[in-house]
Amino acid sequence: MSSDANGAAVDRMPGVEPVPGSAKPDPILKASGVRRSFGGLTAVNVERLEVQRGTITALIGPNGAGKSTLFNLLTGFDRVDAGEWSFQGRSLNRLSGHKVARAGMVRTFQLTKALTRLTVMDNMLLAAPDQFGEGMLGAFARPVWQRHERLNRTRAEELLDRFKLLAKKDDIAGSLSGGQRKLLEMARALMVNPSMIMLDEPMAGVNPALVQSLLGHITALRDDGVTVLFVEHDMDVIMGISDWIVVLAQGQVIAEGRPADIRANKQVVDAYLGAQHDESGGEPGAETDTGESR
Amino acid sequence: MDFAYILTAGITTAIGPIAAIYALAAIGLNLHFGYTGLLNFGQVGFMLVGAYGLGISVNTFGLPMWAGFLVAVACAVVLALLLGIPTLRLRADYLSICTIAVAEVARLLYRAEFARDLTGGVYGLQGFADGFYDMNPIPRGSYGFGDITFSARDVWLMLFAWGLVAVACLVMWLLVHSPWGRVIKGIREDEDAVRSLGKNVFVYKMQSLVLGGVFGALAGVVIAINQQTIHPDQFMPQVTFYLWAMLLLGGAGRTLGPVIGSVVLWFLLTVVDELLRGLIQVGALPFLQSSDAGALRHAVVGLVLLLLIVFRPQGLIGDRKEMLVNVK
Ligand SMILES: Nc1ncnc2c1ncn2[C@@H]1O[C@H](COP(=O)(O)OP(=O)(O)O)[C@@H](O)[C@H]1O
Ligand SMILES: [Mg+2]
Numbered sequence: 147m148s149s150d151a152n153g154a155a156v157d158r159m160p161g162v163e164p165v166p167g168s169a170k171p172d173p174i175l176k177a178s179g180v181r182r183s184f185g186g187l188t189a190v191n192v193e194r195l196e197v198q199r200g201t202i203t204a205l206i207g208p209n210g211a212g213k214s215t216l217f218n219l220l221t222g223f224d225r226v227d228a229g230e231w232s233f234q235g236r237s238l239n240r241l242s243g244h245k246v247a248r249a250g251m252v253r254t255f256q257l258t259k260a261l262t263r264l265t266v267m268d269n270m271l272l273a274a275p276d277q278f279g280e281g282m283l284g285a286f287a288r289p290v291w292q293r294h295e296r297l298n299r300t301r302a303e304e305l306l307d308r309f310k311l312l313a314k315k316d317d318i319a320g321s322l323s324g325g326q327r328k329l330l331e332m333a334r335a336l337m338v339n340p341s342m343i344m345l346d347e348p349m350a351g352v353n354p355a356l357v358q359s360l361l362g363h364i365t366a367l368r369d370d371g372v373t374v375l376f377v378e379h380d381m382d383v384i385m386g387i388s389d390w391i392v393v394l395a396q397g398q399v400i401a402e403g404r405p406a407d408i409r410a411n412k413q414v415v416d417a418y419l420g421a422q423h424d425e426s427g428g429e430p431g432a433e434t435d436t437g438e439s440r
Numbered sequence: 441m442d443f444a445y446i447l448t449a450g451i452t453t454a455i456g457p458i459a460a461i462y463a464l465a466a467i468g469l470n471l472h473f474g475y476t477g478l479l480n481f482g483q484v485g486f487m488l489v490g491a492y493g494l495g496i497s498v499n500t501f502g503l504p505m506w507a508g509f510l511v512a513v514a515c516a517v518v519l520a521l522l523l524g525i526p527t528l529r530l531r532a533d534y535l536s537i538c539t540i541a542v543a544e545v546a547r548l549l550y551r552a553e554f555a556r557d558l559t560g561g562v563y564g565l566q567g568f569a570d571g572f573y574d575m576n577p578i579p580r581g582s583y584g585f586g587d588i589t590f591s592a593r594d595v596w597l598m599l600f601a602w603g604l605v606a607v608a609c610l611v612m613w614l615l616v617h618s619p620w621g622r623v624i625k626g627i628r629e630d631e632d633a634v635r636s637l638g639k640n641v642f643v644y645k646m647q648s649l650v651l652g653g654v655f656g657a658l659a660g661v662v663i664a665i666n667q668q669t670i671h672p673d674q675f676m677p678q679v680t681f682y683l684w685a686m687l688l689l690g691g692a693g694r695t696l697g698p699v700i701g702s703v704v705l706w707f708l709l710t711v712v713d714e715l716l717r718g719l720i721q722v723g724a725l726p727f728l729q730s731s732d733a734g735a736l737r738h739a740v741v742g743l744v745l746l747l748l749i750v751f752r753p754q755g756l757i758g759d760r761k762e763m764l765v766n767v768k
Contacts, residue, residue, distance in 0.1 A: 264625060
């Protein structure tokens with residue numbers, strides 16, 4: 147894939163050491179000692195992790211490495227056993243999921259959560275942060291909330307247009323394909339106006355023809371100043387688009403670095419990339435495999 | 441058998457105060473289950489605290505009627521908070537288990553000996569509704585069309601009860617067609633998705649539980665006024681299951697679903713009841729006594745419901761397409 151078209155040649159992480167837990171010059175997210183175990187299994191044990199503001203950071207690792215669990219912990223959808231983390235200088239420990247989202251860190255789910263019985267447009271409008279009519283009493287002030295609704299609708303239409311879903315805005319979300327639901331979930335997350343977006347396998351099940359434009363959206367987000375942290379399996383995608391890559395294995399960060407650093411990291415190549423490259427030989431198989439994850 | 445009489449009896453019940461009472465309580469259940477996805481199996485508990493809230497205020501404390509109303513509503517709010525605070529952060533099943541248990545415990549508490557000074561214990565309360573009938577502006581006489589007639593007292597009560605149903609429907613319509621309604625419909629499907637978009641899911645579920653409970657309490661108030669006496673043992677768990685039957689019959693997640701469900705089910709109940717009685721009287725069902733009719737009608741209505749749910753799972757006015765969407 148096009149590693150040059152999106153300008154990955156620009157090094158957005160100048161002078162950062164490619165070692166696990168390395169400090170970043172301008173971190174938007176800082177975590178330390180984050181641990182979570184399920185029974186005897188330690189799913190996440192991250193000593194130190196910083197995410198640089200305004201970059202695309204990929205989180206990779208084999209299945210069961212703890213990537214989704216780490217997302218859940220950082221965004222308040224699961225409780226840590228130990229550890230602390232801060233976002234834009236503000237501690238997020240023990241904050242529940244909705245407060246994390248309001249603080250500007252919005253996530254999507256590996257198993258897509260499109261609200262299937264609402265229309266595509268209602269999915270979008272639901273995510274808008276400024277809506278007086280979402281209060282129980284505000285709901286009776288129709289003229290007020292209808293004005294907010296108009297403003298939000300304009301913004302929703304722009305986003306839907308960008309994600310090629312505008313024609314479907316009045317359909318119920320349940321009528322969308324798995325890939326379209328992924329796109330909707332991403333567009334919906336953007337409706338919240340996040341400063342950082344965390345995407346859990348955004349490409350899984352998306353029509354390969356759409357993957358290119360999805361990548362375009364992600365780089366465009368970064369260029370708009372949004373920080374992106376995403377989980378992905380396709381190595382070509384990751385190498386092409388990421389400014390920084392964090393490798394997780396058995397809950398621990400085993401490597402970090404620019405795409406070139408990761409490619410040159412023998413430990414990672416042996417443990418993960420080697421296997422992944424074998425798999426990516428059977429591309430169509432991998433597609434149908436991820437298709438069920440919606 | 442007098443079919444005209446049977447039909448008249450059915451219609452009289454279907455538009456009478458009892459149908460309005462059940463419609464009101466089922467509207468609350470519709471907000472809980474139809475729109476928010478909360479499984480409340482203890483709606484009768486809200487009716488109980490509503491009825492007694494009025495009865496105790498007027499009878500025991502000598503408060504005026506309107507104050508009794510406010511007390512009834514306040515009792516429902518307290519009950520909803522008691523139920524919701526410990527359970528609404530947990531998985532959905534915890535709420536349903538708690539509602540069924542708390543409603544039954546409330547009935548036992550209200551009928552207990554130690555509560556007798558307040559609630560009248562097993563003897564219940566009476567004589568608190570005079571204030572309501574004293575306000576009746578409708579001249580004495582008989583009102584109706586054909587064989588369907590109501591007394592001035594009934595008409596006054598029906599105006600009040602159906603008036604409350606109309607207000608409840610209007611409130612519900614405004615709410616579910618607002619951004620607030622969009623949030624609770626989102627919660628009905630997947631509360632994590634809604635939470636990830638920055639909405640405080642707990643607060644929305646609590647608001648829904650409280651408002652639906654208040655509708656239940658208002659139904660209890662109308663029960664108390666209608667009967668002019670209340671008794672703990674009329675608030676048995678089966679009342680809630682009747683409400684569920686009405687909601688599913690009419691169509692959950694539709695503003696008018698519970699109203700239509702209540703009217704239709706009361707019509708069916710009465711007609712089946714009268715038909716059975718008639719058949720037994722003419723000796724067509726020799727193995728039955730006429731006192732069995734009451735029990736049997738429930739079985740027949742159960743069968744009707746079963747057929748409806750098999751062939752029309754969305755209810756009479758539900759949207760089949762919406763219901764059959766693959767949610768996951
Ligand atoms: N709720 C849970 N209960 C028990 N084990 C879990 C739970 N969630 C995740 N795990 C386990 O934690 C490990 C990490 O899972 P996950 O974070 O989903 O991995 P990844 O997203 O990297 O594939 C896996 O071994 C998984 O089985
Ligand atoms: Mg995962």
